[in-house]
Amino acid sequence: MAYEAFAEVYEELMDNVPYDAWCDRICRILREADIREGLVAELGCGTGSMTRRLAKAGYDMIGIDLSPDMLDVAREAEIPEADDPEQEKQDPADHTILYLNQDMRSFELYGTVRAIACVCDSINYITEPSEVQEVFRLANNYLDPGGLLVLDFHTPRYYREVLAESSIAETREDIAMIWENEETEDGLHRLYLTVFREAEDGRYDRFDEVHEQRGYTIAEMKALSEAAGLTEIHFHDGYTEGPATDQSERIVMIAREHGKRV
Numbered sequence: 001m002a003y004e005a006f007a008e009v010y011e012e013l014m015d016n017v018p019y020d021a022w023c024d025r026i027c028r029i030l031r032e033a034d035i036r037e038g039l040v041a042e043l044g045c046g047t048g049s050m051t052r053r054l055a056k057a058g059y060d061m062i063g064i065d066l067s068p069d070m071l072d073v074a075r076e077a078e079i080p081e082a083d084d085p086e087q088e089k090q091d092p093a094d095h096t097i098l099y100l101n102q103d104m105r106s107f108e109l110y111g112t113v114r115a116i117a118c119v120c121d122s123i124n125y126i127t128e129p130s131e132v133q134e135v136f137r138l139a140n141n142y143l144d145p146g147g148l149l150v151l152d153f154h155t156p157r158y159y160r161e162v163l164a165e166s167s168i169a170e171t172r173e174d175i176a177m178i179w180e181n182e183e184t185e186d187g188l189h190r191l192y193l194t195v196f197r198e199a200e201d202g203r204y205d206r207f208d209e210v211h212e213q214r215g216y217t218i219a220e221m222k223a224l225s226e227a228a229g230l231t232e233i234h235f236h237d238g239y240t241e242g243p244a245t246d247q248s249e250r251i252v253m254i255a256r257e258h259g260k261r262v
Contacts, residue, residue, distance in 0.1 A: 023050060039059070042063050044066075048097065062098045075099055143260075152253070154249065154250060157215070159189035192208070235252070
């Protein structure tokens with residue numbers, strides 16, 4: 001299972017991810033659709049970095065992830081204080097996060113939600129297109145009438161040309177990471193992660209994990225989401241308002257629920 005031993009150091013090593021800027025963009029997208037409060041689910045929430053930010057923005061969050069280790073870290077973290085004075089007047093218990101240990105390919109909710117988010121290329125871990133379509137079908141099923149799905153993904157070009165067969169090494173005060181990339185013959189991208197973490201006795205513990213992802217084109221994601229019943233599908237160049245192309249390194253897809261009546 002991915003992100004088991006890595007869960008304890010994930011947030012420290014991912015501190016270069018612009019979660020605040022991404023959250024601001026997601027909130028603008030939701031507010032433009034008049035989704036200013038209510039239930040929002042995040043698929044592949046990991047340690048809850050985005051989940052907590054969306055809770056801080058005033059949404060009642062449900063975080064869903066396959067890794068119990070990542071969720072353990074998420075549950076120990078606190079929701080940061082709101083920047084908006086009006087939000088501070090609300091009872092913090094109103095925005096308690098519910099974390100569910102589920103596979104996004106078969107997730108279940110107790111009812112519908114106003115929006116579903118999926119960030120940090122979590123959807124790229126679903127390497128079978130038919131299973132991506134099933135994620136989209138479930139999203140359409142669990143969204144309120146007219147609700148939004150907002151997710152990001154990497155394209156084949158990103159894996160083929162940006163990451164390619166590269167090796168990345170990074171050292172911190174008490175952590176070191178080696179990240180090796182490999183293209184497979186069946187079109188997948190395999191990531192080999194090795195993390196060394198200093199223990200209390202001064203020795204270093206070593207953790208190894210292997211991850212597989214698949215890049216998707218705009219045409220593929222549009223076809224899969226339409227087949228799942230979603231509608232009004234738009235693609236942006238990352239977390240900007242500019243149009244996406246298959247040359248984009250990260251693409252944000254916005255799709256609307258279809259089929260339910262208000």
